[in-house]
Amino acid sequence: MPAQLQTPPVPASQRDAGAVEVHEVWHSYATASGPLPALAGLSVTARAGSVLALVGPSGCGKTTLLELLCGLQEPARGTVSCPPAVLMPQQDLLLPWLDAGENAGLALRIAGMRRAEARARADAMFSELGIEGFQRSRPHELSGGMRQRVAFLRTLLSGKPVLCLDEPFGALDAITRAEMQDWLAGMLTREPRTVVLVTHDVEEAVLLADRVAVLSRRPGRVLGELEVGLPRPRRRSDAAVAELRAAALDLLAEARG
Amino acid sequence: MRPRRALPALLLVVLLLGAWELYADFSGVQSAVLPAPHEVGTALWNGGAVLWRNFAVTAEEVVLGLAIALTAGFALAVAMHMVPLLRRAVYPLAVGSQAIPIPVIGVLLVFWWGFGVLPKLIVVALICFFPVLVTTADGLAGVDPEQLKLMRTLDASRWQSFRLAELPAALPAALSGARVALAVGVIGAFIAEVATPTTGAYPGLGRQILADAGPNFQTPRAYAGTAILFAFAIACFYALALAERRLAPYRTRTSGEPL
Numbered sequence: 001m002p003a004q005l006q007t008p009p010v011p012a013s014q015r016d017a018g019a020v021e022v023h024e025v026w027h028s029y030a031t032a033s034g035p036l037p038a039l040a041g042l043s044v045t046a047r048a049g050s051v052l053a054l055v056g057p058s059g060c061g062k063t064t065l066l067e068l069l070c071g072l073q074e075p076a077r078g079t080v081s082c083p084p085a086v087l088m089p090q091q092d093l094l095l096p097w098l099d100a101g102e103n104a105g106l107a108l109r110i111a112g113m114r115r116a117e118a119r120a121r122a123d124a125m126f127s128e129l130g131i132e133g134f135q136r137s138r139p140h141e142l143s144g145g146m147r148q149r150v151a152f153l154r155t156l157l158s159g160k161p162v163l164c165l166d167e168p169f170g171a172l173d174a175i176t177r178a179e180m181q182d183w184l185a186g187m188l189t190r191e192p193r194t195v196v197l198v199t200h201d202v203e204e205a206v207l208l209a210d211r212v213a214v215l216s217r218r219p220g221r222v223l224g225e226l227e228v229g230l231p232r233p234r235r236r237s238d239a240a241v242a243e244l245r246a247a248a249l250d251l252l253a254e255a256r257g
Numbered sequence: 258m259r260p261r262r263a264l265p266a267l268l269l270v271v272l273l274l275g276a277w278e279l280y281a282d283f284s285g286v287q288s289a290v291l292p293a294p295h296e297v298g299t300a301l302w303n304g305g306a307v308l309w310r311n312f313a314v315t316a317e318e319v320v321l322g323l324a325i326a327l328t329a330g331f332a333l334a335v336a337m338h339m340v341p342l343l344r345r346a347v348y349p350l351a352v353g354s355q356a357i358p359i360p361v362i363g364v365l366l367v368f369w370w371g372f373g374v375l376p377k378l379i380v381v382a383l384i385c386f387f388p389v390l391v392t393t394a395d396g397l398a399g400v401d402p403e404q405l406k407l408m409r410t411l412d413a414s415r416w417q418s419f420r421l422a423e424l425p426a427a428l429p430a431a432l433s434g435a436r437v438a439l440a441v442g443v444i445g446a447f448i449a450e451v452a453t454p455t456t457g458a459y460p461g462l463g464r465q466i467l468a469d470a471g472p473n474f475q476t477p478r479a480y481a482g483t484a485i486l487f488a489f490a491i492a493c494f495y496a497l498a499l500a501e502r503r504l505a506p507y508r509t510r511t512s513g514e515p516l
Contacts, residue, residue, distance in 0.1 A: 070410045087410040097425045
């Protein structure tokens with residue numbers, strides 16, 4: 001392994017609130033057959049209020065990176081500087097014994113808000129999410145796309161400056177996924193946050209992100225980064241989108257090679 | 258359970274009673290070995306006072322013993338879930354406790370707590386806590402780790418995670434354990450009465466049945482007492498099913514009727 005790199009983190013005063021900086025992070029998991037490296041000197045940054053997409057082959061440590069950002073794990077080496085971040089996992093993980101409104105307001109209840117008040121705050125957001133009228137529905141009564149919207153609202157209402165989305169639409173069918181990508185793009189223009197979006201869908205990355213980082217196979221490191229300086233709303237059929245998509249796919253081919 | 262839903266069970270009971278009656282009347286089996294249903298019915302009618310007074314004693318043992326068992330089993334499962342060390346220490350002993358032949362400790366229980374109802378409650382609880390403990394512990398341990406990660410990123414404390422995510426997730430399993438406990442609760446009370454002597458005027462239906470089937474030579478009344486226990490176990494079970502619908506409606510709503 002290369003020598004350990006220890007650079008001091010950027011002082012908070014010089015940093016925009018909401019910016020994410022990951023510097024030379026190494027991480028591995030203990031397994032029966034020795035340590036399994038997950039990240040190998042990964043560095044990546046996201047400006048405050050921007051969307052960073054991470055694309056890469058399965059098992060390239062993307063989920064590990066999100067858990068580091070959310071403080072669920074500590075990096076073995078390197079520095080992670082990230083404001084409070086909240087995780088939106090691939091499965092919606094809505095609680096089946098709560099209705100949609102209560103699920104969406106979960107973070108408010110955890111923060112100590114009274115049950116009725118939390119649900120009222122959450123209920124009021126449903127129209128903005130395009131699921132008005134489903135506040136009292138139980139999760140199993142909602143479609144996959146609707147559940148992801150509720151899960152996104154739950155993430156949003158945590159009030160944290162950084163959203164970590166782990167393949168949020170990976171479990172949806174292609175048509176619903178395209179619809180949800182447009183929807184999320186719209187939501188993020190209205191409710192700008194710093195977003196770290198993990199996806200294996202290059203088109204999704206180009207459509208939603210300001211910057212796309214392509215990761216290598218496990219152990220993950222950044223192979224290359226693409227700035228997506230395109231105006232919003234973006235369309236799949238835009239030539240510029242197709243161009244960037246091809247560039248990202250080229251980088252991914254490198255990852256496979 | 259609505260009356261219409263009880264119909265298949267009632268029909269089956271009538272069918273079985275009919276077959277039993279025919280067998281008892283025409284096979285030449287002696288009444289002392291297997292009384293016919295009509296003899297049991299007569300014994301149930303004539304032996305009313307003795308049977309019902311004893312049943313009241315047994316019912317108290319079952320209900321209170323089960324209350325202790327459900328509370329203790331559930332509390333222990335939660336404690337084991339929160340403190341892994343406790344789980345490793347207690348679980349094997351809890352399993353072993355199910356192998357104790359109760360009469361061995363019957364005298365000790367009476368020595369500690371006298372001839373009253375308390376030793377019986379302890380026996381019922383000892384027999385019935387185990388299914389609640391196992392199902393609750395498994396239910397708590399079976400919560401999706403991703404769910405717990407999510408709760409942590411939403412800043413939930415350990416207690417909030419437990420109350421909002423783990424406890425409701427484990428409740429259906431805990432209730433399944435409670436149903437198993439209820440089903441064995443009645444035989445638990447029988448074992449308790451047999452294993453621990455009593456000085457009361459009414460020793461409980463278990464002891465009464467044992468005496469009627471043996472030295473009293475009143476086999477029909479022994480069967481009548483058994484019929485009461487039989488019905489009581491069913492009543493307890495369905496009472497819990499009603500409670501379940503209130504406690505964990507999401508279970509019945511997603512996986513159909515509990516019964």
